[in-house]
Amino acid sequence: MKTIYIDSxxxxxxxxxxxxxxxxxxxxxxxCDSFIEGYRFIPSGESWTRSDGIVFYxxxxxxxxxxxxxxxxxxxxxxxxxxxxxESLKTVGVIL
Amino acid sequence: MxxxxxxxxxxxxxxxxxxxxxxxxxxxxxxxxxxVNTSDKITDWVFSVTQPTSATGRVxxxxxxxxxxxxxxxxxxxxxxxxxxxxxxxxxxxxDVTAKSYxxxxxxxxxxxxxxxxxxxxxxxxxxxxxxxGDTGQVTWxxxxxxxxxxxxxxxHASIYGKNPIDVTSYKTLRxxxxxxxxxTANNIIGVRKSPTTSTSITDYASGYAAYATVPASDNxxxxxxxxxxxxxxxxxxxxxxxATLTVKRLQFIS
Numbered sequence: 532m533k534t535i536y537i538d539s540x541x542x543x544x545x546x547x548x549x550x551x552x553x554x555x556x557x558x559x560x561x562x563c564d565s566f567i568e569g570y571r572f573i574p575s576g577e578s579w580t581r582s583d584g585i586v587f588y589x590x591x592x593x594x595x596x597x598x599x600x601x602x603x604x605x606x607x608x609x610x611x612x613x614x615x616x617x618e619s620l621k622t623v624g625v626i627l
Numbered sequence: 628m629x630x631x632x633x634x635x636x637x638x639x640x641x642x643x644x645x646x647x648x649x650x651x652x653x654x655x656x657x658x659x660x661x662x663v664n665t666s667d668k669i670t671d672w673v674f675s676v677t678q679p680t681s682a683t684g685r686v687x688x689x690x691x692x693x694x695x696x697x698x699x700x701x702x703x704x705x706x707x708x709x710x711x712x713x714x715x716x717x718x719x720x721x722x723d724v725t726a727k728s729y730x731x732x733x734x735x736x737x738x739x740x741x742x743x744x745x746x747x748x749x750x751x752x753x754x755x756x757x758x759x760x761g762d763t764g765q766v767t768w769x770x771x772x773x774x775x776x777x778x779x780x781x782x783x784h785a786s787i788y789g790k791n792p793i794d795v796t797s798y799k800t801l802r803x804x805x806x807x808x809x810x811x812t813a814n815n816i817i818g819v820r821k822s823p824t825t826s827t828s829i830t831d832y833a834s835g836y837a838a839y840a841t842v843p844a845s846d847n848x849x850x851x852x853x854x855x856x857x858x859x860x861x862x863x864x865x866x867x868x869x870x871a872t873l874t875v876k877r878l879q880f881i882s
Binding site: 556557558559560561571575581583585586587588589590591592593594595596597598599602 | 799800821833834836837838839840841843851852853854855856857858859860
């Protein structure tokens, strides 16, 4: 479970600038900061109106940045994690 | 293959189709004639995944990677075209118009973006609906749509997903018409994923979606919208219900 912060437009943030609402969710478990901050999280009981007038009722979670870019960032993050793990294993004599 | 072609109204030499703008069904149609139901003059037409430049009278035929009215655009050789929907630019805005294609001796409606509508499972689009059942899960299809029910162990569920992914590039919203939802809100989920899950654990579910919505409990009809405007490419539709009941009458991709 992760704590994220949503602003008045329901965009997700990893830190609170003092105006945001804290949300607990496991949707972003394992996700990098760039991925998280490319998402919008509308909690149950709330609604958000897109610029074309379509209304979305919570709980609704969807990217507001192109998902293809968030996916690239997440994959890069996971590659870096694997690299760190591999180095750690090397120091204890385990070669991947 | 997706291509961007622009041309004047009517047909052209070498093309295997013609676009006809009219408010009544054209008489004496030929194979692959496309009837665009409009009273506004069609000045030209464009096949494109993305919205073209605006021009009064222009018809924009959005295309994807599958269509129930796919056709070969050329008389010689072949360029396969997969039309999905039509808009026309009139009075300063793009407006939705309907279209039909004349194929195999009859006029055929274009795909309206639905993947479930009553007992229509749109297998020509999704292939088949795969079922994942935990313990006492059930999936039933009828004139009211699809009902997923699960009453067994906590944390498990009934789920379905389309075997074929849908190219969502041309769509902005996934809309579900839900006629019944029973149980904890978090346990009824509708959304799209890059790859479907065969897990029977409802707690694993939400984190695997690219976009999703949960469905509040209600015996009244609800419209559930999911914003997919920042997704492009192929995604699988997956619905799940855990310690709950979910009846979806219609599930539709909307431009």
